[in-house]
Amino acid sequence: MGKLQYALFTGCTAKESTPEQMMSTMAVADKLGIELVELTEASCCGASHLQDYDDFLSLVLNARNIAYAEARGMTMVTICNTCQLNTAMTKHRLDNNEELKNKVNVKLKEVGLEYKGTSEIKHFLYAINDDFGLDKLKEKVVKPLSQFNIAPFYGCHNIRPSELQNESNGGENPYMPTSLDDLIIACGGTNVDYEEKNKCCGFHAELQAPKTAAALAGNATIGAIDANADWMVTPCPLCHLKLDTQQDHNLHAVGREGSMPILHMQQMIGLALGCTPTELGLEKHVANVDFI
Amino acid sequence: MSIKTKTIKFNVFRFNAETDYLPYYQNMEFEVTHEDVVLDILNKIKWDVDGSFSYRRSCRHGICGACAIKVNGRSTLACKERMFDMIDLFGEEITLDPLSKKRAVKDLIIDKKDFWDKHEAVKPYLISHIEEHPNMECAVSPSETEELLEADYCIQCGACHYACPVVEVNEDFFGPAAFVKAFRFEADVRDDAHHDRLEELSKQGQGVWDCVKCFECAEVCPKELNPIGKITGLHNMIFDEGIKNNPVAERHAVGFAHSIKKHGILDEGELVRYSEGNIGVMKHVPVALKMFKKGKIVLPWNMPKSDNLDEIKTLVKSSSKSKY
Known part of the structure; x- marks a missing residue:
């Protein structure tokens, strides 16, 4: 197998509120010998909110992002579940509707671009699990996480709607997803089973419906605490923001106290591969990560 | 073609609100064939194991919406879902629950009052000022009908409503089924209540802005109506109509x-x-x-x-x- 190479769509949070996610992504890719070519031209995916306001504009912008991956002849890799959703949704809609695709391409032509539909779109989680392979990952683990019980938190948009999660993005059973569990085991950790692992963190209603968002995030955190998890791990930076930066508030909303370190999937892999906490940006968390 | 069978363990939710303090699970094991839908299992339990076992059922053709239950936590229309598909999803131990445990009345029968109250609150009917003595028909073209995005196929089974995490934590939230029903009339060219209905649908707490975009509704709808797509449609209509009931949510999208x-x-x-x-x-x-x-x-x-x-x-x- 040649060197794996992808066009990286970082999304916005990796450049702003979750810099540790960017650091750990690059650190892990480096250790595994995966080449990530950053799509520096990419815009925001609209995060499902622009879609509420202006659906067509969101299609045009996402098609432009994909066109840049196509121009490089690469599969696009996302590191945010919501970027994955909106990009894959755009691809799904354009690839299945010639008229809509033509309408979008009329706009893209104004800036000299074209959406063809030639690039796959997958989350980094599945690039590691399915393309790189967990057996190969295991061989590279130098510090197995054997002393930790780790609760996977999948994040909605990697598993639902399942019609979008095709072969190129894991093709998971949304009711019994396994990819993160498998990844935890490959890193030497013990995966914790709990009811909320495939549930919603509430992030997308954080400003509009703060009580609902806090209750959902609180319930998820309590689910992991009550299942004796030492920490939670997520492939989604938006779940991370909700569970990490607002943890006290979330727990308060469900009438509980406690503390739960929340790690990005990339940080977990990085720890197992022997990266230092600083390389993985672990000092940039709001909730405690004392266990390191 | 020969009949394939599998022996499956069932955990069946049992509860009688009149006599039981707490619900419990009855365990049983029997053979399932590749022809069985989930409703066949419910019938088998009632007819062969315990005649007092209670659940709603009527048409057996996926149109009355009565028999929605949860299979291993997933909202499911019992008469439509094949047992072998459920076994593919969940393995050989199957748990049968009511759509909402806290609303259980007897076994798999729930009190659906909250569902119907919300259904009624969105005015699920055509409000149209039609002339008493019209001199021409009020025709709707095929392309105008397509604008409904098949929302009129909803059978009010409640599968999406009781799969929605917001319904669980916010009792005011109308929920995805009510939104689909509202969309069905909002998108109807004959409807004159367009603005007034959208006013109600955009209020904080109850309206579409409280949706968390988890796609649970899209995943479970037995009619594959993609309720969250209708919610997005209502968001778009709220902007088109210039309604400003929830400035934070609206500015958030425009921002x-x-x-x-x-x-x-x-x-x-x-x-x-x-x-x-x-x-x-x-x-x-x-x-x-x-x-x-x-x-x-x-x-x-x-x-x-x-x-x-x-x-x-x-x-x-x-x-x-x-x-x-």
Whole structure:
């Protein structure tokens, strides 16, 4: 197998509120010998909110992002579940509707671009699990996480709607997803089973419906605490923001106290591969990560 | 073709609100064939194991919506879902629950009052001022009918309503099924209640802005109606109609367009300020300070920009429905 190479769509949070996610992504890719070519031209995916306001504009912008991956002849890799959703949704809609695709391409032509539909779109989680392979990952683990019980938190948009999660993005059973569990085991950790692992963190209603968002995030955190998890791990930076930066508030909303370190999937892999906490940006968390 | 069978363990939710203090699970094991739908199993339990076992059923053709239950936590229309598909999803131990355990009346029968109350609250009927003595027919063209996006196929089974995590934590929230029903009439060219209904649908707490975008509803709908797509449709209509009931939510959606036009990527801090307003944003200061200390806030003058920003500006200008 040649060197794996992808066009990286970082999304916005990796450049702003979750810099540790960017650091750990690059650190892990480096250790595994995966080449990530950053799509520096990419815009925001609209995060499902622009879609509420202006659906067509969101299609045009996402098609432009994909066109840049196509121009490089690469599969696009996302590191945010919501970027994955909106990009894959755009691809799904354009690839299945010639008229809509033509309408979008009329706009893209104004800036000299074209959406063809030639690039796959997958989350980094599945690039590691399915393309790189967990057996190969295991061989590279130098510090197995054997002393930790780790609760996977999948994040909605990697598993639902399942019609979008095709072969190129894991093709998971949304009711019994396994990819993160498998990844935890490959890193030497013990995966914790709990009811909320495939549930919603509430992030997308954080400003509009703060009580609902806090209750959902609180319930998820309590689910992991009550299942004796030492920490939670997520492939989604938006779940991370909700569970990490607002943890006290979330727990308060469900009438509980406690503390739960929340790690990005990339940080977990990085720890197992022997990266230092600083390389993985672990000092940039709001909730405690004392266990390191 | 020969009949394939599998021996399956069932855990069946049992409860009688009149006599039981707590529900319990009855365990049983029997053979399932590849021809069985979930409803066949419910019938088998009632007819062969315990005649007092209770569940709703009627048409057996996926049209009356009575028999929705949860299989291993997944909302399912019992007469439509094949047992072998459920075994593929969940393995050989199957748990049968009511749609909502806390609303259980007897075994799998629930009190669906909250569902019907919300259904009624969205005025699920055509409100049209039609002349008493019309001199021509009120025709709806095929293309106008397509605008309904098949929302009229909803059978009110409640599968999406009781799969929605917001319904669980916010009793005011109308829920995805009521939104589908509302969309069905909102998208109908004959309806004259367009604006008034949208007013109710956009109010904080009960309306579409409280949706968390988890796609649970899309995953379970036995008619594959993609309820969240209808919710997005209602969001779009609220903007088109110029209704301003939830300024934070509306500015939040519009703020993305502003930010993308300026930077390509999202200016997170500015989005929160723009959404909440200069006074509302103050409540986020404590968390923002914690984040700032950890290097999680990019100050306005350091905002990164996408490469080829000119292209993005051109596209925002040419493709937006509203002009800046």
